């Protein structure tokens with residue numbers, strides 16, 4: 001990757017760069033411009049490595065990528081011959097065991113995505129058959145059906161007993177090691193690539209993006225059609241996060257172009 005850039009754009013995918021139909025069309029010109037400027041675009045998502053490899057190929061991205069909500073980081077060597085991997089999290093099997101323990105404690109069945117049948121996953125995600133296969137290749141986090149809010153708050157408290165934490169995305173919640181989250185993963189990537197001074201421009205739309213937005217130098221909240229996620233509102237109110245002026249890829253593109261037009265102020 002271009003390792004001498006002063007900026008990295010670190011972006012969530014679902015609900016941020018992609019709309020609910022996984023479309024990124026309004027951001028394509030901006031992605032092309034970023035490629036021409038050699039500014040890295042680093043996906044940072046709850047998706048699996050398998051899903052993000054596919055996404056990168058489809059969209060011509062070459063930079064490292066952070067998967068499963070910050071539990072692992074991947075990238076290719078400069079000659080593209082081999083892929084490297086950094087692991088921050090606990091294994092899927094360990095987390096699965098812990099999720100069952102939490103379910104028992106709260107007397108509420110937290111249902112892992114991987115336990116649903118094909119039709120149920122399609123209903124929830126709208127993914128194609130191949131897309132579903134890629135989404136189920138979980139290694140370092142356990143996605144589960146979003147419980148009601150009061151149960152989610154209870155789960156958050158119980159997690160502390162097991163050294164894990166939970167994040168809530170738009171479609172699912174995710175259980176992962178408390179040593180891994182999106183912000184920690186970006187920090188680890190900076191160290192790995194020996195680029196500690198790089199400035200992070202981060203974009204996200206949900207509660208699982210909070211550690212990334214809190215870590216970043218410039219933090220942009222992408223709203224949905226009904227406005228910003230309530231977990232991110234506090235950062236917007238305090239002036240710590242900027243709110244994009246449109247949902248999904250359109251807001252993403254507008255925000256990045258605005259920053260690029262003022263880039264001299266950032267250097």
Ligand SMILES: [Mg+2]
Pocket residue numbers: 012013014015016169170204205206
């Ligand atoms: Mg999202």
